[in-house]
Amino acid sequence: MLLQKSISIKLVSFGLITSILLTGCTSGASEESSSSQEKSDKTLRILTNVVGGKDPEEQDLFEKEIERLTGIQVEMDKPPADYDQKLLASMASGEKYDLVYLTKPMLDILVDQNVLTDLTDNVNDSEILSDSNIIADEEWDLVKTEDDKIYGVFNKFEGGTLPTVRQDWMEKLGLEQPKTLEDFYTVLKAFKEQDPDGNGKDDTYGLSTAGLYDIQGFMSAAGVKYRYIIDEEGKRTIPYATEAAVPVYEWFAKLYKEGILDKNFATNDSGKMRELFLTDRVGMVTYWDAWVGLFNNIATTENPNTEFVAKGIPGAEGQDGKIMLRRGDPSLWSVPVNAENPELAIDFLEFWHSEEGNILGSLGIKDNDFTVTDGEYELTETGVEHGMDHGAPFPSNRQFENPIGVYPGVEEAQKVILDNKATVEVSTADWPAAEKIVTNYAFKAMMGEMPAKDAVKQMNEELSQADLID
Incomplete structure (x- = not known):
């Protein structure tokens, strides 16, 4: 995909x-x-x-x-x-x-x-x-x-993108499926500190991403969506560039400071992120629902006796109890x-x-x-x-049923996307230019290089100056 x-x-x-x-x-x-x-x-x-x-x-x-x-x-x-x-x-x-x-x-x-x-x-x-x-x-x-x-x-x-977790690590550490942003922190911290791979080394991360792709499952806690929101009058806003997103950026900064978030998340491509997940280096990634099945298939193909189990889970609940996920274009x-x-x-x-x-x-x-x-x-x-x-x-x-069957975990992950009514993101001709500004300041906030409030403020100013938001 x-x-x-x-x-x-x-x-x-x-x-x-x-x-x-x-x-x-x-x-x-x-x-x-x-x-x-x-x-x-x-x-x-x-x-x-x-x-x-x-x-x-x-x-x-x-x-x-x-x-x-x-x-x-x-x-x-x-x-x-x-x-x-x-x-x-x-x-x-x-x-x-x-x-x-x-x-x-x-x-x-x-x-x-x-x-x-x-x-x-x-x-x-x-x-x-x-x-x-x-x-x-x-x-x-x-x-x-x-x-x-x-x-x-x-x-x-x-399908869509969602948090994907090492379910075998969850069960090994006696963890429950997270619902709130604080719950996610608890799970990710355990992946970092409790040696889930059992090798006796401090060599695991709680979370890895490929840049901002795709942290929507966590931004769900603030009820904000990536890319543009355009109202009936044509007014453009970028929710990731609003004050509502500040608490989530601060949450990421906490993960980064404590070594829970992969230190290379900002420069990772999706291949590097997948490799970390498949080689027992990280307990959670954010990726496509179809890859839940592919992860499981790759792991069992390489080692039929592996304990590896990937599972797609809903993102963090917002204050209204709803979960905001992304559907693919x-x-x-x-x-x-x-x-x-x-x-x-x-x-x-x-x-x-x-x-x-x-x-x-x-x-x-x-x-x-x-x-x-x-x-x-x-x-x-x-x-x-x-x-x-x-x-x-x-x-x-x-009505189609694959006569071979599907890879383990993929149907459950797709159900998460559909049950939570995931929606597509809205792009415009200006989004590539806007994305550069959003990404720059989001990274600064997530890595603690700038206070999140300052990063969002600067993000907004540059977007406005470039006529990329109204």
Whole structure:
């Protein structure tokens, strides 16, 4: 699961709009689906990021598998890097794709530029896409525009981020699941001081993060959310830059001073943080719900007799008793207005949300990633390496049950995200600039380099001066 960067509207020039519109709008994706014979005479061009094979050879197999399952010939363009830049450049040049992969922040930008097809009628007219048992109504609410239009259809179910704890350490030390910020302190302090790994050395941290990614589970105690809050009048505020966040910054400063918080948290990347967790160096991290299962799978694969157990838990309760967690930005498929085969694009999207499409997006390619014998599914060695992830490890289809099963702990972690009604964060074109200021002063407060109140005050002043908040 990669964190997509917000792309400034300023990057999408007038030339992008002109080139796409001049290429010629189709009659829309609302045309009736073609017959199987007609499909075979056309090629569906797809610009994709995470969906597909794990290498060029498997990518070719992936395309052939789609054709075997649907009769649709596909050509998938999967750039090796800088995907968002490739998407923008391709659309600006007038290159024609029938489907493009993007995330909600990018969708918002391209909708504003009038370069994506309105798919509202297509979704409503589709027995598959409009079925609330497949895609829940509340999921569509995450991606609808202000005028209730749909310009993107889900690629997969996006979970969220939450505190992930070494549950075996919790049980070994006789600790209860924390609820308040003070409870979290008690647990993290025990991880630091009570030798949970049993090696007789003072070499464990209570908590590690990859910078501010993602401390939302602790900011929940103050009832503040990362990125922007925009009111009905369009006024922008950044809750992490308000006085409400000060007590949480002070809490982090206490952890840092006492050596409970990983001293390298500000410079960690997610890989370093994961390594600390998997090698018994830290008792809690903040990461994606899907990684709860991956942590457990990696640990047991390396050592079948390991005591390692990762568990996703709710964040700290606010004064109202509620927990405020982060939901990931939805990943979507959209149809550009210059698509040559919009009807095939809809056919593909219906397939993608069917059981066969769900299996392809998760398990992968039959006889390459998995085999089926007398109805029993089994991963091949290649399939094990690929981790049941070919772009949609957790399909949006609520009726789908992975025939292999899922990794231990992941369903419980996803339930935490859904039960607490985690919401997506709000970005704007200005967020990358604002984030630099927020991060700079948040780190100073968390490491005790500045009193939290002073850091927040300075944060606000710089954000205001740069016209990044109202």
